[in-house]
Amino acid sequence: MGNFFSLVQNENMKIYRRVRTWVMLGILVVVNLVIPLLFSMVDSEGATSIWDSVILSSTFTFFLCTIFSVIIAADSVAGEFSWGTIKLLLIRPWSRSKILLSKYVSVILFSLLCTVLLTGVSLLVSSLLFSGSADSNMFTPGKSGLVFTLQYILCDYVNLFITVAIAFMLSTVFRAGGLAIGLALFIMFTKGIFMTLFSPERYTWAKYLIFTHMDLTSYLQSDVGPGGITLGFSLAVLAVYYIVFMAISWYVFKKRDVAA
């Protein structure tokens, strides 16, 4: 019965036919052009390497990338409810699970597009502006700049991926895009505070908190995180949270009575 790909195509159409999507992508490109430029003006010695520039600009712009992905995720389900189009969407010969999956896939595709765009632009601009080969203080000695940068961006993406899952769940559960965006961004910006308040060094239970594990970049410097946790442990905790978020989203979406 039909082709799942056409559902994803529909969801993509609803993302990319909107002006705001292109505004967001435009902002992402511009910011990734400007930050290496600014950085090159400050860098008087000309010793900075490409990778330093890429990593520095991505630490800024990944915030934007996450915010934009969260906005798309939050609107994906909640938008259908607030527009009233959910009534037309759910009376097609498709199970609700598949419809929700198509929405989730389109959100993930958007976040990947943002990430590739961000990495691509900042790599391009940085390679034009910087040629220095100074040993970076950011890198682990002995690692190539390219590998480190890619790993760094992968860690950032994991962070984004979890934040987007939270936004997607909130959007499905509360059907309110604003609330989902607000809460997801709140978690994104305050997880540092939670980490300092509830450090696994002080409380053993804190190592089961999601906040402790969302930022994996610390594992690029050392194998053991705060309180003796390891990368494997962090990934396992994130996976459990992720599965729970998805299970809640799917359960609620399937069971929900769609009324005006």
Next chain:
Amino acid sequence: MQHEPVVRLEGVTKKVSSKTLVENVTLDIPPGQVFGFLGPNGAGKTTTIRMMVGLTSISQGDIKICGYSIKEHFETAVSNVGAIVENPEMYKFLTGYQNLRHFARMMTGITEARIQEVVGLVGLNNRIHDKVKTYSLGMRQRLGVAQAILHRPKLLILDEPTNGLDPQGIRELRDYLRLLCHEEGTTVFVSSHLLSEMELMCDSVAIIQNGRLIDVRSLKDRSADSQSAAIETGFLVDDPKKALSILEGAALQDSMITLKITRDEIAETNARLVQAGIKVYGIHTVTRSLEEQFLEMTGGDQIG
């Protein structure tokens, strides 16, 4: 086979917390009919329709569409259905055409030619490539009808489809629904409280009030019994009092003399009045409209 109902509601009940919105509704909708679903505001029409298309769960009972339970075989059951539930909300940032493409992709076997055909049918040719946010209510309603009939469903469910349409649009919709029904054998289930509209459009109606089905009746046989049956007839005369005294079984209604007589008796009565020197200004057939019957049945005012 022919008379296997397209939709079967079997003791359908909808409860939300402790409130019962629809109570034990059992209804068979035969194929190839325009079937009206009447009820005052808040009667439970939209709630019933939501259950029929699987938007809300059914608390008790089951609904079968073309023999498939909407609970157990949702996808098969709903593939026979096209619907508008309440207002036809569309993606405002897409054009009408993109909206139709969107829904066409979700169903199998809808060609580009079919989309064009449907656009023509609902008369949106000139505006189909405009964004839906620039559409008027009636145009959105037309687009709603277009998405509902795109896949030639066996059952078309329309919740207050004439809402927002101009007389021309209502007329076209009515003609089109009749055409669909009689040429393609589509069963049309329309809910409305526009009774005169329903009277013109429907073959049968079900009347629901406070979540309970109170009557199901056919509207077709009303015209069949015209020859010999007694018809309520009104005479407009200059001296109603005198007329009343001559005619037995007559009543005075809004300065009109009414009585229930057959066709031949109408002529006789007229002759008697004229012979008695009463001037007859007019003779009318007093049909009790569906509206009057409906108000009588539902008791008029209380919103349940």
